[in-house]
Amino acid sequence: MTAAAADRGSFRDPGSRIFSDGGRILRAIMPPAASAYEAARDSGLIADLVGRRSLLASEERDPACLGLEAAPAYVLEHPRLPFVSYPYEWGFALLRRAALHHLDVQLDALAAGFALSDASAYNIQFVGPRPVFIDHGSFRPYVEGEPWIGHRQFCMQFLNPLLLWSRRGVAANGWFRGSLEGIAPEELAPLLSWRDNLSWTVLTHVTGQAALQRRANSGRLNGGKARAPRLSRPAFEAILTGLRGFIARCRLRDEKTVWRDYAQDNSYAGAEAAAKRAFVAEMAAKVRPRLLFDFGCNSGDYARAALDAGAGSVVGFDADHGALERAVGRADAEALDFLPLWLDAANPSPAQGWAEAERKGLGERGRADALLALAFVHHLAIGRNVPLAMVVDWLVGMAPVGIVEFPPKSDPMVRRLLAARPDIFADYDEAAFLAAVGVRARLVRTRHLSPGGRLLAWYDRG
Amino acid sequence: MKNRRLKLAALFAVFAALEAPAYAYLDGATGSMLLQAAIGGIATWLMYSRMFAARVRGFFSRAPAEAEAADEAK
Numbered sequence: 312m313t314a315a316a317a318d319r320g321s322f323r324d325p326g327s328r329i330f331s332d333g334g335r336i337l338r339a340i341m342p343p344a345a346s347a348y349e350a351a352r353d354s355g356l357i358a359d360l361v362g363r364r365s366l367l368a369s370e371e372r373d374p375a376c377l378g379l380e381a382a383p384a385y386v387l388e389h390p391r392l393p394f395v396s397y398p399y400e401w402g403f404a405l406l407r408r409a410a411l412h413h414l415d416v417q418l419d420a421l422a423a424g425f426a427l428s429d430a431s432a433y434n435i436q437f438v439g440p441r442p443v444f445i446d447h448g449s450f451r452p453y454v455e456g457e458p459w460i461g462h463r464q465f466c467m468q469f470l471n472p473l474l475l476w477s478r479r480g481v482a483a484n485g486w487f488r489g490s491l492e493g494i495a496p497e498e499l500a501p502l503l504s505w506r507d508n509l510s511w512t513v514l515t516h517v518t519g520q521a522a523l524q525r526r527a528n529s530g531r532l533n534g535g536k537a538r539a540p541r542l543s544r545p546a547f548e549a550i551l552t553g554l555r556g557f558i559a560r561c562r563l564r565d566e567k568t569v570w571r572d573y574a575q576d577n578s579y580a581g582a583e584a585a586a587k588r589a590f591v592a593e594m595a596a597k598v599r600p601r602l603l604f605d606f607g608c609n610s611g612d613y614a615r616a617a618l619d620a621g622a623g624s625v626v627g628f629d630a631d632h633g634a635l636e637r638a639v640g641r642a643d644a645e646a647l648d649f650l651p652l653w654l655d656a657a658n659p660s661p662a663q664g665w666a667e668a669e670r671k672g673l674g675e676r677g678r679a680d681a682l683l684a685l686a687f688v689h690h691l692a693i694g695r696n697v698p699l700a701m702v703v704d705w706l707v708g709m710a711p712v713g714i715v716e717f718p719p720k721s722d723p724m725v726r727r728l729l730a731a732r733p734d735i736f737a738d739y740d741e742a743a744f745l746a747a748v749g750v751r752a753r754l755v756r757t758r759h760l761s762p763g764g765r766l767l768a769w770y771d772r773g
Numbered sequence: 774m775k776n777r778r779l780k781l782a783a784l785f786a787v788f789a790a791l792e793a794p795a796y797a798y799l800d801g802a803t804g805s806m807l808l809q810a811a812i813g814g815i816a817t818w819l820m821y822s823r824m825f826a827a828r829v830r831g832f833f834s835r836a837p838a839e840a841e842a843a844d845e846a847k
Contacts, residue, residue: 463805524804540806546813549820
């Protein structure tokens with residue numbers, strides 16, 4: 312018997328649950344869900360979606376291998392993803408991409424005679440910037456006339472956050488992180504203007520749905536005879552394709568500016584940048600990390616250098632949405648295995664949801680083999696008053712090997728941070744930085760980018 | 774504003790008598806179910822109109838070379 316552990320975030324669907332066994336990821340399909348899985352498998356839908364890389368691959372294993380008291384009908388093994396991310400960590404481009412991917416999977420399934428049992432954004436993951444659907448337990452035979460069961464969930468987890476972003480210019484990450492089910496139509500509707508409601512999609516899926524839901528909540532729709540609303544198959548398909556077209560056209564207000572900046576960034580040059588790239592490349596070539604974290608990734612210049620030198624995949628983190636959009640553009644344009652995510656490093660994604668374990672904190676998901684933290688520590692140590700030693704401690708704890716850059720107080724970017732506030736950071740200097748690294752790891756090498764200027768420190772905990 | 778109220782009033786007229794059940798393990802929510810029943814027909818009409826418009830546009834926007842090739846193939 313193995314010691315497979317149930318994933319604490321996989322419990323909502325009693326028919327399909329995830330277990331981990333060492334490094335293996337296993338899905339138990341329970342007997343009540345077996346016939347739906349068999350139908351999807353035997354129709355060729357699963358193989359077709361896996362073949363097109365829309366759906367995560369799977370292989371059937373011995374159902375007894377999990378050693379569960381209530382034996383599953385099937386056990387599937389999935390390849391382990393480099394990193395599990397959550398929708399509240401995605402920038403606009405990734406959330407839009409995930410929404411379109413969900414709709415594409417729905418449409419493909421419907422064409423094959425299947426429907427999805429939910430529309431959870433957490434069922435989409437990213438491999439580099441490419442979305443992949445991960446829930447093999449979601450497919451069930453479509454019943455003619457049934458409504459779209461996941462419609463409200465789709466609106467809350469995809470459409471509404473995208474609308475908040477594109478129509479009101481407000482990034483949805485903070486709200487989404489605080490409300491894991493997403494943004495309800497009743498919450499978004501009061502924030503939209505009458506102009507927003509000139510759109511058929513907004514008028515119906517947000518304002519109309521909110522009005523109906525409020526009416527239902529007040530009990531004014533509960534007096535009549537119970538009967539199931541019927542939705543014909545062409546109407547189901549029309550709603551899906553209508554939403555797909557709308558979301559594909561959804562833009563950030565300043566999206567063009569962002570892309571222009573990417574083109575400018577692409578010609579990023581300079582002696583210091585070249586020296587940094589060389590240092591990063593040297594570390595990546597020696598360590599060959601399967602997964603590398605890049606804190607303060609910006610548009611991904613050094614992620615690219617690490618990948619070129621031998622890193623398997625890079626997950627980048629930045630708090631600047633413009634930088635994240637440019638980074639996604641770079642990952643696409645240069646076909647990089649690079650996933651840029653939104654993160655406020657002073658307040659990283661926590662463990663939360665049911666029993667504070669449904670969604671894992673950043674540290675619990677982190678299995679990085681190496682990290683980069685370039686032009687990063689001053690934002691925490693000076694911008695957010697986190698003592699330098701604590702910043703170094705947190706970073707060195709995230710990966711066994713890495714490069715951390717220290718910009719001194721004379722650096723123009725640090726001077727800018729200090730310009731409007733008193734300098735209360737007596738311990739912020741190079742000697743203190745090197746001492747903080749030295750007590751936690753071995754210093755493999757250091758390099759100044761200019762005399763008395765920024766310092767790169769390559770550490771190794773081993 | 775008046776136009777918007779009229780549209781919403783029309784939607785409510787359709788929704789008023791409907792009642793939604795719960796499906797599977799996920800509560801579909803009443804508002805969502807009623808909305809789908811109400812807009813399904815219009816959404817279908819919009820989809821077919823768009824497909825028809827795209828075909829018409831496609832017919833008139835055929836590149837000359839492509840049109841010649843198509844004619845020759847006949």
